[in-house]
Amino acid sequence: MKNFTYCNPVKIYFGEGQIEALKDAVPKKAKILMTYGGGSIKANGVYDQVMSALQGYDVQEFSGIEPNPSYETLMRAVVIVREQKIDFLLAVGGGSVIDGTKFIAAAAPYKGEPWDIVTSSASISKALPIGCVLTIPAAGSEMNCGAVISKKETHDKLSFMHPLVYPQFSILDPKTTYSLPPKQTANGIVDAFVHVTEQYLTYPVNSPLQDRMAEGILLTLIEEAPKVFQQPDDYDARANIMWAATLALNDLIQMGVPTDWATHLLGHELTAAFGIDHGESLAIILPSLLHLEREPKREKLVQYARRVWGINASDEKECIDLAITKTRAFFESLGIKTRLSDFGVDELQIPRLIESLKRHGMTSLGERGSINLERSAMIFRDALFGA
């Protein structure tokens, strides 16, 4: 096991009816900016629950934070925070709203050009306090200090992390996810699944407990996913997926082990270039990445095949092939397409993706830094038609 330092201060309120806890969790005199997305929270009753819990508070609103939250949109909120002297941000939504709110929290008190926060998070010295009401299990942003922000102008999609943007609390009520469109449910499950594989499918460092926690999350997602498509108001299945998605990226399972964020980083390029959904981008990249990186990941891939997919083949190559096939089939069972060609992308567009990776300094990805631009191009090419 590798050395590590771990501290996660986020308070989680989990379960039915927990939105009421807002009145305990938010400081009484807070001047709140409530941030949200396209308004689905008004249709599903979450908005009303939040407003009811916050009766007596000074609450202003900022709506319209889009999937892949953009610098351009978020800077409009930064202006409001500064002008209105907002001192508490309440994000109500999924990973995009929470990530965007983390950027607002860091950008509002920032003296320089806030995009610098994304390219160099070290420059942050303060941030507004954040609370979250999560409505989409996916990103894990509700219990970590990372955020992914896009810049429309330059087609960039980049991440930053800083302890100052940990939410103070996050409320997870599985009932808020009943009304998610199936596509969003599916994208969220893929996102959480890939967060786990990125911390698990690397090389062995003798970390049996981290491995079993990772496998536990993957098995939970695999077993619970079909239930919510069959019955969207299956409380326990929604709850299990929600908690699994949070634990998939709250740092715990990556303590002491190597990590490989290449699937996310290559996926971000697909989203930035072609507007492919985040979850879809991961479902496209992961099978090809595992296929092409099978040698450096061999021992963990065999373990994944055996423990997660119950594959008993004695031949390791067969184990790995089957595990990749089953991974792709799982994503497709959720209604997610897994080939880049399904989105109208062809080989001629790959140089553009490679150029963008180069511009972002992403020239040595993977747990050993061995995924250079050439290997990234191979992964993109393989992902066009998959196996």
Place this chain on the structure above:
Amino acid sequence: MKNFTYCNPVKIYFGEGQIEALKDAVPKKAKILMTYGGGSIKANGVYDQVMSALQGYDVQEFSGIEPNPSYETLMRAVVIVREQKIDFLLAVGGGSVIDGTKFIAAAAPYKGEPWDIVTSSASISKALPIGCVLTIPAAGSEMNCGAVISKKETHDKLSFMHPLVYPQFSILDPKTTYSLPPKQTANGIVDAFVHVTEQYLTYPVNSPLQDRMAEGILLTLIEEAPKVFQQPDDYDARANIMWAATLALNDLIQMGVPTDWATHLLGHELTAAFGIDHGESLAIILPSLLHLEREPKREKLVQYARRVWGINASDEKECIDLAITKTRAFFESLGIKTRLSDFGVDELQIPRLIESLKRHGMTSLGERGSINLERSAMIFRDALFGA
């Protein structure tokens, strides 16, 4: 899954050489009382590492915190804290030292009779900050806010919990455990194992992820334990046991599920009455408790048999019998005796244990409160000679 609230603010520094982090973790101007036990930290070099990291700090010492830390001993430290205006406590040791230090932290600023903290923790409104250097993986106290304190005068062994006594940080260097006597290593493994069974072997509430995390900890302990007896300086095995013991009782795996602390509570009576080691007391109680509570715990016991012990018998009774036998055999493989009669206790002494349980108000234990005094007596009687 049940509703829950979760927040664990403890910062963990894990791995070889992390004792050096003390100089970052302890406030520069702190007036420190370093608390420890019988002096093994002087023999194994931990004392020197701590003192070296704390060069330039004002450090006083309080040694002699015994296993099952006593009110009587700890109150001597409380006097020192008050007289010397100590403002930071550094616990260096295992669960007893850390538990005792939590009591000191709460008792020093307490206006009334400090034993009241143990019988009614609600009365605490402040506590000194605590840091820990863990040297025995066992209790989990390094990452939770609970403590178990004994009172010699009355033969009481009772626990209290309060968020104010979470350590600010805990340093876990697996190398500090190389020199543990085999008996202490074994007791610690049993303690961690039973912490998990108490959060796992109850009744099902559809919580597959919590179950798999619990099973992951149990399997890690079962697989890694023999390695450290064979080779006490096996770094990875020591590290895996250390991290497993911390995660066994840092609250995470009990979120959303029922818990049954009866094994610990009955075990405490054995320690208070007969001086039986804490780990031993658990190894004595657990097999008999599982045997007698097999019906209310049936579904989880069968799952435990299959997933943790790989028992494939189709008959549920046979599964459960085998799982209990294997549990006992695991404890005995560590050199731990598992029958109360092994410690010279006979049936005539059971009424005294029951009287003490009654005095402590422990008349309805277990996940459903169904272990009354009569059932506790049955468990003690069964534990005399086991199965």
